[in-house]
Amino acid sequence: MTIHEDVQEVLLTEDQIQGRVAEMGVELAHDYADRQPVLVSVLKGSIVFLADLIRATELPLAVDLMELSSYGAAMESSGQVRILKDLSGSIEGRDVIVVEDIIDTGLTLNYLLRYLRERSPASIRICCLLDKPARRLTDIDIDYRGFSIPDRFVVGYGLDFDERYRNLPYIGVLRPSVYGGPEPRT
Amino acid sequence: MAAGLTGATGPRFAHASEAELARILDFYQVAWRYEPDVFPISWNASGAVVECFAPDFYLPEIDLYLELTTLKQSLVRKKNRKLRWMRLLYPETRVKLLYARDFRALMLKYGRLDFLYEVLGANGQSASSRTLTSPRPSEPAA
Numbered sequence: 001m002t003i004h005e006d007v008q009e010v011l012l013t014e015d016q017i018q019g020r021v022a023e024m025g026v027e028l029a030h031d032y033a034d035r036q037p038v039l040v041s042v043l044k045g046s047i048v049f050l051a052d053l054i055r056a057t058e059l060p061l062a063v064d065l066m067e068l069s070s071y072g073a074a075m076e077s078s079g080q081v082r083i084l085k086d087l088s089g090s091i092e093g094r095d096v097i098v099v100e101d102i103i104d105t106g107l108t109l110n111y112l113l114r115y116l117r118e119r120s121p122a123s124i125r126i127c128c129l130l131d132k133p134a135r136r137l138t139d140i141d142i143d144y145r146g147f148s149i150p151d152r153f154v155v156g157y158g159l160d161f162d163e164r165y166r167n168l169p170y171i172g173v174l175r176p177s178v179y180g181g182p183e184p185r186t
Numbered sequence: 187m188a189a190g191l192t193g194a195t196g197p198r199f200a201h202a203s204e205a206e207l208a209r210i211l212d213f214y215q216v217a218w219r220y221e222p223d224v225f226p227i228s229w230n231a232s233g234a235v236v237e238c239f240a241p242d243f244y245l246p247e248i249d250l251y252l253e254l255t256t257l258k259q260s261l262v263r264k265k266n267r268k269l270r271w272m273r274l275l276y277p278e279t280r281v282k283l284l285y286a287r288d289f290r291a292l293m294l295k296y297g298r299l300d301f302l303y304e305v306l307g308a309n310g311q312s313a314s315s316r317t318l319t320s321p322r323p324s325e326p327a328a
Contacts, residue, residue, distance in 0.1 A: 079213060135288070138216070153291065
């Protein structure tokens with residue numbers, strides 16, 4: 001049995017993703033010409049996108065990583081989001097590009113932006129591979145958007161369910177039976 | 187029922203799913219108020235208000251009302267109708283309706299499907315009193 005068998009439908013193929021990521025790399029190179037932005041990404045879902053994105057641009061960029069506690073995983077703790085891994089370097093006066101795998105409710109990103117703004121960067125822009133606007137609960141202006149996707153539960157290309165499926169090279173819709181949901185009617 | 191942002195005690199939620207949403211908002215430090223405003227949507231011939239809409243949550247930092255609808259279908263239709271009038275009468279007011287499927291997706295995202303099944307059951311209606319916890323309304327963001 002392979003992880004592919006748990007995928008009901010391929011939403012975005014490997015070729016589609018690679019093509020769009022290449023375009024986004026060119027956009028970043030154009031917009032940040034003569035600048036040296038810091039790409040701040042949030043573990044763990046964004047790692048695959050980040051790895052491809054930085055290789056799709058020839059900017060003299062820097063990379064930093066953060067990790068935040070997630071609501072469900074932190075039910076037994078303080079009840080508030082915690083920074084599990086902070087920035088390694090200062091972003092004061094730097095042009096920051098937040099690299100996200102997916103933006104749905106926007107709650108995590110809303111918190112992250114507030115945190116980053118307190119560190120006085122010169123600018124902050126948001127770059128995400130997937131935008132799921134139907135789920136939005138906050139106001140987020142996305143500067144670079146890979147794909148706008150429908151309201152489906154997706155995995156792959158870094159996105160997981162219960163820590164699995166991150167290594168799928170495509171974005172797929174997870175079969176509902178995997179997480180105990182009803183199978184679609186045929 | 188209104189609850190101040192800095193209140194020492196939380197509101198009494200009508201449904202466990204509302205308490206869960208409040209906990210999520212608290213977790214991500216998004217300020218909220220529970221049922222702070224009532225919008226009249228229907229009047230009789232004498233001009234007296236006969237029907238109102240009181241969204242469950244108000245998020246002051248983003249000026250958005252949230253209405254959580256995880257109840258049975260007949261109530262969903264009623265809320266949809268109220269929301270249509272709300273949008274017609276108060277077009278500047280932003281209201282987002284969270285349906286059962288939206289709440290389910292939220293629980294799936296956070297690995298909380300067990301909570302979903304516990305409080306909603308098979309028909310998506312029941313809410314045991316022990317799960318009606320009242321988290322403290324969030325402090326405004328610094």
